[in-house]
Amino acid sequence: MDRRVVITGMEMITPLGIGMRETWEGLKAGKSGVVRISSFDCSSFQTQIAGEVKNFNFDDLWYNTGHDLKYLGKHSQFALVTTKMALENSGLNLDTINRRRIGVYLGSGEGEFDFDGFVRDIIESWDGNRVDINKFLQVGVNVLNPIREFEHDSNRPSIHISNTFGLYGPNSNCLTACAASSQAIGEAWWTIKRGNADIMVTGGSHSMIHPLGVIGFNLLTALSTQNDIPEQASKPFDMKRDGFVLGEGAGILILEELEHALNRNAKIWGEITGYGTSADAYRITDAHPDGRGAIAAMKMALDTAKTAPEDIDYINAHGTSTNVNDTVETCAIKQVFGDYAYKVPVSSIKSMLGHLIAAAGAVELMTCLLSIQDGIIPPTINYNDPDPQCDLDYVPNKSRKHTVNTALSNSFGFGGQNVALIVQKYTDGK
Amino acid sequence: MKKNNDQRVVVTGMGMITPIGIGIDCFWKNAIAGSHGIDYIDFSDYSGETEPILAGIIKGFDPKIYISQRKSLKVMSRDMQIAVGAAKLAVEDAKLNIEAEDPTQVGVTIGSGMIHADINELGASIALSAKNGGFTISGFGKEAMQILFPLWLLKQLPNMLASHISIIYNAQAPSNTPTTASAAGLQAIGEAARIIERQNAKVYFCGGADCRIHPLDILKYQMLGLLAKQNGDIKNFYFPYDIRRSGMIPGEAAGIFIIESLSHALERGARIYAEIIGYGSSAGVEFREKDPEKRAYIESIAITSAMEDAQIAPEDIDYISGHGCSSLNGDLAETLAYKKALGNHAYKVAVSSISSMTGYVGAATGSVNLASAIMAINDSKIAPTLFLSQPDPKCDLDYIPGTFRNREVNIALVNTFDFSGQGAALVLKKFQR
Numbered sequence: 001m002d003r004r005v006v007i008t009g010m011e012m013i014t015p016l017g018i019g020m021r022e023t024w025e026g027l028k029a030g031k032s033g034v035v036r037i038s039s040f041d042c043s044s045f046q047t048q049i050a051g052e053v054k055n056f057n058f059d060d061l062w063y064n065t066g067h068d069l070k071y072l073g074k075h076s077q078f079a080l081v082t083t084k085m086a087l088e089n090s091g092l093n094l095d096t097i098n099r100r101r102i103g104v105y106l107g108s109g110e111g112e113f114d115f116d117g118f119v120r121d122i123i124e125s126w127d128g129n130r131v132d133i134n135k136f137l138q139v140g141v142n143v144l145n146p147i148r149e150f151e152h153d154s155n156r157p158s159i160h161i162s163n164t165f166g167l168y169g170p171n172s173n174c175l176t177a178c179a180a181s182s183q184a185i186g187e188a189w190w191t192i193k194r195g196n197a198d199i200m201v202t203g204g205s206h207s208m209i210h211p212l213g214v215i216g217f218n219l220l221t222a223l224s225t226q227n228d229i230p231e232q233a234s235k236p237f238d239m240k241r242d243g244f245v246l247g248e249g250a251g252i253l254i255l256e257e258l259e260h261a262l263n264r265n266a267k268i269w270g271e272i273t274g275y276g277t278s279a280d281a282y283r284i285t286d287a288h289p290d291g292r293g294a295i296a297a298m299k300m301a302l303d304t305a306k307t308a309p310e311d312i313d314y315i316n317a318h319g320t321s322t323n324v325n326d327t328v329e330t331c332a333i334k335q336v337f338g339d340y341a342y343k344v345p346v347s348s349i350k351s352m353l354g355h356l357i358a359a360a361g362a363v364e365l366m367t368c369l370l371s372i373q374d375g376i377i378p379p380t381i382n383y384n385d386p387d388p389q390c391d392l393d394y395v396p397n398k399s400r401k402h403t404v405n406t407a408l409s410n411s412f413g414f415g416g417q418n419v420a421l422i423v424q425k426y427t428d429g430k
Numbered sequence: 431m432k433k434n435n436d437q438r439v440v441v442t443g444m445g446m447i448t449p450i451g452i453g454i455d456c457f458w459k460n461a462i463a464g465s466h467g468i469d470y471i472d473f474s475d476y477s478g479e480t481e482p483i484l485a486g487i488i489k490g491f492d493p494k495i496y497i498s499q500r501k502s503l504k505v506m507s508r509d510m511q512i513a514v515g516a517a518k519l520a521v522e523d524a525k526l527n528i529e530a531e532d533p534t535q536v537g538v539t540i541g542s543g544m545i546h547a548d549i550n551e552l553g554a555s556i557a558l559s560a561k562n563g564g565f566t567i568s569g570f571g572k573e574a575m576q577i578l579f580p581l582w583l584l585k586q587l588p589n590m591l592a593s594h595i596s597i598i599y600n601a602q603a604p605s606n607t608p609t610t611a612s613a614a615g616l617q618a619i620g621e622a623a624r625i626i627e628r629q630n631a632k633v634y635f636c637g638g639a640d641c642r643i644h645p646l647d648i649l650k651y652q653m654l655g656l657l658a659k660q661n662g663d664i665k666n667f668y669f670p671y672d673i674r675r676s677g678m679i680p681g682e683a684a685g686i687f688i689i690e691s692l693s694h695a696l697e698r699g700a701r702i703y704a705e706i707i708g709y710g711s712s713a714g715v716e717f718r719e720k721d722p723e724k725r726a727y728i729e730s731i732a733i734t735s736a737m738e739d740a741q742i743a744p745e746d747i748d749y750i751s752g753h754g755c756s757s758l759n760g761d762l763a764e765t766l767a768y769k770k771a772l773g774n775h776a777y778k779v780a781v782s783s784i785s786s787m788t789g790y791v792g793a794a795t796g797s798v799n800l801a802s803a804i805m806a807i808n809d810s811k812i813a814p815t816l817f818l819s820q821p822d823p824k825c826d827l828d829y830i831p832g833t834f835r836n837r838e839v840n841i842a843l844v845n846t847f848d849f850s851g852q853g854a855a856l857v858l859k860k861f862q863r
Contacts, residue, residue, distance in 0.1 A: 040567050041566070041567045041568050042567075042568075042571070043568050043571075044567075044568035044569070044571035044572045045568075045571040046575070100712075100731055100735075103711075104713065110544060118556075119556050119560075119565055119570075122549070122552075122553045122556045122557060123556065123557065123560050123565060126553060126556075126557040127477050127478070129477070130475070130476055130477055130550045130553070130554075131476045131477070131549050131550055131553050131645075132476065132477050132478035133473045133476035133477065133478050133480050133645060134478040134479055134480040134481075135478060136476070136549070136645055137480060137645060137648065137649060140645075140646075140649040141649065141652070141653060144649060144650075144653070146649075146650055146653030146654045147654075149646065149649070149650040149653075150650060150654060150717070150850070152544065153544050153609075153611065153850065154544065154588070154609045155609050155610045155611060155850065155851075155852060156850075158610070158713065158852070159713055159717075159850060159851040159852060162713040162714045162851070163713075163714055163715060163716055163851065166714065167714065168712055168713070168714040168728060168731050169712065169731075170710070170711045170712065170735070171610075171711055171712055171713035171714075171852055172608055172610055172613075172617050172621075172711060172852070173608065173609050173610055173852075174606050174607055174608050174609065175542075175587075175588045175589060175607050175609045176589045176592075176605070176606060176607050177587060177589050183606060187606070187621065190624070190628065194624065194628075195431075196710075196735065196739070211567055211570060211571065212547075215571065215574045215575065215578070216582060216583030216586075217583065218575065219574075219575065219578055219579070219580050219581070219582050219583060220580060220581065220583060220584070221580070277604040277605075277606075277630075278534075278602055278603065278604060278605075279537070279538065279592075279593070279596040279601060279602050279603065279604070279605035280596075280602070281533065281596040281597050281599075281600045281601055281602045282597065283597065284505065284581070284584055284590060284593055284594065284597065285581065285584065292602070293602065296534060296602065300630070413589070414584065414587060414589075414593075415584075415587065415589045415590055415592070415593030416593060416596065416597070416605075417589060417593075417605060
């Protein structure tokens with residue numbers, strides 16, 4: 001397929017800011033967005049910290065479209081505002097474009113469960129041992145809100161975006177845990193390459209900073225419990241790492257077929273040239289110890305990009321700050337890159353943002369594009385105590401000036417989902 | 431595009447666990463006989479009497495037959511259990527010797543719904559934390575860590591359907607999980623076909639599995655006004671495309687298919703059910719959209735793009751395996767969409783809804799619809815739209831009411847259009863070298 005796909009617009013909402021500019025300034029400065037959880041009383045939880053999005057007021061950031069948006073989940077709110085900003089960033093005039101040729105492919109997580117309503121229903125219908133179903137159904141009608149229940153679904157952001165902006169092309173949402181938005185970007189890329197659309201709105205949106213999310217991950221012992229100094233808890237590749245820190249937010253990219261972008265003189269942030277994805281097929285909880293799936297994904301990405309490992313100038317790691325991920329990812333990078341693994345800078349912005357789960361990959365790919373533009377690589381902060389098993393150049397603590405023409409971004413998820421994406425500085429000819 | 435045999439994709443195995451039967455033979459026998467799978471939901475895990483609620487129920491499914499490890503069983507929700515079961519039936523049906531396959535060339539992509547927590551399990555930690563002086567989040571934080579088991583969260587992650595299957599069959603090629611409600615299963619199949627076409631894999635497990643009969647689903651559908659007004663016998667209130675229709679009934683099902691590149695299928699001498707020649711998807715309406723024209727316009731985009739992808743004309747289509755869930759607005763919009771996409775040919779093509787026998791089975795809708803279309807191609811019989819006897823004058827297509835029909839089918843269109851907004855269309859063709 002010779003259709004080329006470039007990024008002509010992108011935006012994000014992260015724990016470091018409403019918007020890409022603020023986030024990027026924070027990342028370059030090595031700032032952390034991790035704080036003590038303020039959205040619920042976390043005093044009895046093992047983990048009491050998270051990368052919360054601050055000062056997000058939907059009504060201020062959104063315009064009135066006539067839709068009833070009162071009960072939107074946070075995932076839809078983040079996604080709509082971010083898409084609006086990304087479309088502005090792209091300079092697209094939607095009125096001049098065939099809307100059947102613009103699609104949406106997101107990798108969004110679910111919205112937050114109406115826990116208060118559910119608790120009321122359970123307490124009234126609990127008979128001492130189990131739920132009295134008759135009561136549960138009767139009480140539910142009074143204490144649960146149907147629209148809120150409905151808006152909980154993970155496909156709501158992708159639908160709201162297509163409805164609101166009138167984008168009637170191919171439409172999907174995938175939810176492959178922490179790899180979801182990267183996988184969505186890869187499949188959106190292919191949708192354009194194959195000729196099924198000219199423009200795709202892609203990325204993801206997610207928040208799991210709610211009681212059930214924190215409990216769920218604490219039960220899995222996946223989260224850091226270093227609650228004392230929140231901004232220092234996420235320490236990817238460091239010897240003292242003890243789990244990831246939850247983050248929340250959204251990242252939306254506008255992918256466009258190259259000729260289409262050139263014809264309208266669009267600003268081009270970069271070109272997506274490689275997409276690799278695989279399954280570990282190992283365990284539902286742990287990554288394969290040799291990084292089998294991660295290796296396959298990175299190799300497939302390099303193959304599709306027709307890029308040699310030595311041409312990668314920067315690796316944006318999945319780098320969650322869990323013991324297993326960081327060791328296995330390091331091992332996989334060495335397998336794919338050989339001796340060059342020790343020369344290529346590798347950093348994890350999860351050290352600053354926490355883990356945006358389904359939305360993580362989209363924000364991380366954008367970071368690669370910003371590194372290409374500015375020639376600056378964001379650091380891995382809180383890196384003080386090297387782990388002998390993690391012995392690569394993780395760009396510790398301070399951002400670094402470094403020319404980046406080609407970058408690779410990794411995303412891995414529970415269940416053994418692996419995705420690697422490659423972006424390049426746009427040059428004509430190629 | 432011109433495709434070589436490595437890029438052409440064929441269906442070679444079907445695994446069905448549905449309200450109208452377990453296994454493709456049983457599924458098809460009941461579909462042709464018009465023998466529905468609607469029954470009362472079993473709420474015996476909970477206490478108290480409830481109004482009997484009818485739904486599409488899988489009968490006789492014993493997960494232990496399909497999942498040998500008891501430890502695995504514990505971390506699987508019912509959605510996962512029926513998906514794993516259907517995958518096993520599909521491999522057997524395809525006579526695929528999975529151990530002889532290159533694991534990096536076998537992938538899994540399964541459409542999934544949102545999976546609700548077991549309400550007794552989660553309920554216990556809520557009720558206990560409310561025992562002394564009322565419920566607080568901090569009390570819950572303590573109780574839940576004691577009561578819930580360590581892998582509790584993984585029982586609710588939608589990608590675990592595909593993940594479990596990939597682990598069981600050592601399938602290491604790309605794996606994805608569309609979560610686009612009832613469009614998810616068909617999108618999974620369409621996407622898997624494209625991954626084979628781009629030669630990232632040779633064999634796929636694909637399809638959908640979903641259980642939409644959880645008490646929270648019943649509550650949600652009921653409050654949104656989507657459910658049929660239940661009135662004694664199913665014959666009295668469930669009527670796809672019928673003037674008397676008042677809403678859908680929910681159900682549960684899994685349908686997993688083995689699809690592979692044509693060259694791979696020929697190499698191993700596989701029986702070929704049909705070829706997948708086109709796929710399209712779309713979205714763009716609010717779920718409360720009352721204007722059927724607007725909804726039909728969006729749905730027609732998915733159909734048209736699938737036909738373009740298949741490089742066929744409307745007249746080439748012999749059969750449409752439709753969505754028809756007895757929804758007031760949905761059935762009408764669907765009818766209009768066929769007219770928009772197919773023009774006059776819409777009146778000549780046979781259309782039927784297998785959901786008339788299974789209920790609304792969420793992410794598995796595409797699977798049951800695809801199975802029905804594949805069998806129509808292979809058996810030259812079209813399954814009926816059950817319970818339809820007084821057609822809505824506005825739903826004036828040939829919906830095969832009541833009883834099956836003998837008909838040669840060369841090309842079939844398969845559709846799912848979810849009320850929530852997303853839709854998908856797939857085009858199938860009788861296999862010819």
